[in-house]
Amino acid sequence: AQSVTQLDSQVPVFEEAPVELRCNYSSSVSVYLFWYVQYPNQGLQLLLKYLSGSTLVKGINGFEAEFNKSQTSFHLRKPSVHISDTAEYFCAVGGSNYKLTFGKGTLLTVNP
């Protein structure tokens, strides 16, 4: 079985500050890892994904994430956030069965 734990339900930050959203996963097999973003009243949008290869993955909107197998983590980072980054962020893990298990989400609020 697979599971995802997003350690923070809410993260408030000021504009132009760096941010890290934490994600830990549990899986007994090789995994694929994803971060999705959900803006209010919208569906989820893929930010970035780790399938194999380089452990540092770059995505859209200046976000990046690092896969750490020993710590079973896939934390999302951005060096400088904007007001428009305010949204809910979901970490997800997938395997060979073609379905994703999502975390409970982290609400990122960027304040001026």
Add this chain to the structure above:
Amino acid sequence: DAGVIQSPRHEVTEMGQEVTLRCKPISGHDYLFWYRQTMMRGLELLIYFNNNVPIDDSGMPEDRFSAKMPNASFSTLKIQPSEPRDSAVYFCASSLGQVGGYTFGSGTRLTVV
């Protein structure tokens, strides 16, 4: 491509009524997923299809829920009879295998009163 299209965007219905949610996946995608999102339980996978065939429906909460995919361009999720605890946002997503990740629709917000 127009993306994954869901209808209706909002649905308000009375308890006991039948509700049908619709989804048109991205052309060429071979996997289709139905998720339910609530504040309490987050995103829950209800059922998914591969090449129009249901693969795993273990997330369907009870027999009141049913899903079909009669062809590659259309799927429905039906609740009969509906109950207030079914109120949630229902998302459809499609993908081309696992590697690409999902493309989500905008969701259907269901309210059962």
